Amino acid sequence: MNTLPSESTPPANGIRREDGEILEIRGGRPLVGRVDVKGAKNFATKAMVASLLGETESVLRDVPAISDVAVVRSLLEVHGVTVADDGEGTYRLDPSGAESAGFEEIDAHAGASRIPILFCGPLLHLLGQAFIPDLGGCRIGDRPIDFHLDALRKFGAIVDKQPSGIRLSAPEGLHGADIELPYPSVGATEQVLLTAVRAKGTTELRNAAIEPEIMDLIAVLQKMGAIISYEPNRVIFIEGVDKLRGYDHRSIFDRNEAASWACAALATDGDIFVAGAKQQEMLTFLNVFRKAGGDFDIQEDGIRFRRAGALRPVSVETDVHPGFMTDWQQPLIVALTQAEGVSTVHETVYENRLGFTQALNKMGAQIVVHPEGIASPDRRVPRRALEQAAVITGPTPLHGADVVVPDLRGGYSYVIAALAAEGVSVVRNVGIIRRGYEKFFDKLTALGADFDVIG
Template sequence: MKSLPSENRSATKESEGQAEGLTGDTIAIRGGRPLVGRVDVKGAKNLATKAMVAALLGESVSVLRDVPNISDVQVVRSLLEVHGVRVEDGDEPGSLVLDPSDAKSAHFEEIDAHAGSSRIPILFCGPLLHLLGQAFIPDLGGCRIGDRPINFHLDALRRFGAVVEKQPSGIRLSAPDGLHGANIELPYPSVGATEQVLLTAVRAKGTTELRNAAIEPEIMDLIGVLQKMGAIISYEPNRVIFIEGVDTLTGYDHRSIFDRNEAASWACAALATDGDIFVGGARQQDMLTFLNVFRKAGGAFDIEESGIRFYRGGPLKPVVVETDVHPGFMTDWQQPLIVALTQAHGTSVVHETVYENRFGFTDALVKMGADIVVHPDGLEGEYRRVPRRALEQAAVITGPTPLHGADIVVPDLRGGYSHVIAALAADGESVVRNVGIIRRGYENLFDKLQALGADFDVIG
């Protein structure tokens, strides 16, 4: 491998690239080589970015540790800075010090310029309404994996007393009478909407009862962050969360939960390439569902105190998977798993029930020789455990099929990572374009691939 560039890009460049839909980097990958070695995962993207937003709620400095060096974090850092929050590197690698004492309103053009394609500005609404009495949301982007409506967020904010005004450039919110507690039941246990309620309710007057809440480990970690700040939050096993509003919150000092998505991605890379990867920082408790499916598919793993080793335990086997909210099988885990399932002996079925357009990445796999048929209306089955949704799809993967090199354009974060792994598992050379988008969720991707013995060049 040669021409390895620095992966520490400025937030401005990252956000500009995302806004244009062209995040850069084309790599040539020569596949057929097992990935072997160790990678370490830091804090979860889905916690770190939300904990950074939570710092707006405190009246003193916050310290967040194990923050991954990814573009989504850079986007949130930029958004905080345009709102007057001072963000500096902390006293240990991967730590941030966030001081909200000079927080202020930001012009919508600044927000839009720094947000790029990120959807994170929606979560600024509650804290900014408490702090400044107003907030603005530009047109929102994110990975093109299906409809991700913000109506759950806006409906919840209205229940708290926010006034929502739609404008040509976005949505302006105000709270002329302040925010008050509310009884909210989500139509679906949305992670983003649950985060919205938590970040808004902790300083609202009165008590908030949230039903049908998401309970992902990252949500529990965010609750831990807010409790450190002085929030009063309790939850019941039936997806009900109670938040008693408080008048003031302080800063926090918190170490992020590890990134389950990245850990599972490297595990699937070991499975797909017949490799042997130790993922430092991975924890068994938060990956139980994934580990069960990994083992059923022919994978093996060794649990150690400092991480988990992933490798093949024999021939790969077909599996049936239904994605679902936690504690089910995460939707972000199915893309890299499907790459490995192209090499399983038999027919696998993956039911995607969370997003309605998350199998677009399989087109490139078919181009590389995979036998994958996508059923746009899903599939029935007596074995189904997850309630069917009108939006769901199913992918039927028949293997094993040899994969060969191809010219691929990365469409989104998780699908893009899966394309890279497919290229590493394939015979011959692949050219993978728009790889920069993968840095939204994978820290130091090129460095980690190099450490695992991947054979690739950065060519553009």
């Protein structure tokens, strides 16, 4: 029987703690059952920041109980926003008491999160100033904030880099801008949206990200009174308005978590129903899942994932939406270690995201990483200087090992690999996984995983 902390009573901040940083996992059994996915981590946190722009209370529904949400909540409260939740995922955010916060407070509550960068536009509109401490995040590659700072400068912000961080001010207010991103960065697109809606004049953003989470953020801002239109060629137009009101919105589901559980079904030869998952936002993933030997049933309230037989090798190139997401490749690689043949995963978004495969090799996988990528006549995604490629030869039986979680998606992948492996594994530093997976231990238990929290 699993030993894990109780999650029956949420504390005041809405996060149910899963104490313990080390899992002992006894693998070799399929994961079978149902998991429910709530709002997307990559949307809910940004919608919470957007509440700063309104003059009245906002209501955000289906907010996941994850540590990233707790960080944003703390940062909002430090800035005087009143945040209340019902313990079931509905948050009420009242910005009427918003005020400046000191460096020490912001730094203490931000931790390793990169979310503070997105507070800049709303705080500049609201207070005329903002501060960004040294930014952290997952160690999956260089995530420069230059895109953000360059955009803010074009809006009229003054950027002052200091030893402790970056201080921004806008003594003359912010104005519309003509911006073209060098890469369709999700974070930079969010920055422009959150800044342009209250800037004087019109903003044209070219080479914008168009992920479903971006479209949902646009929907939230439109509910607040913003005027935003977009074209199919990655161009977004924002007409600034004088004021915005609060919103009432239900978060888009977390397609990253849904894909993770789908890959878990594939890797362990399991059968998992992911409640809340929807087909449209996962079309690209579902195609690759089917090519790799998976089967799925689209239902009104979710998607059922399982194997259709022996797993088959595939070639995948990560890309911005509507391409195959970089967050999907890590759990997929675990499943591909059991495919009959040679698979190739081209990682074109982050330069260090294949480092997690070393631990999989320790568990018996046969994965070779090409640090400069692999050229191929079949490639469809343009090559980038930072890209890498992983060549996975299978099937290779996995066995237990002692591994340390490097980042969010890599950490999830280690847990699934341990559950697919024969023998006992020890997975350390699992707290990182709570950044993006709600009630992770409870969900593993519901699927029949055999594990203990040992430290």
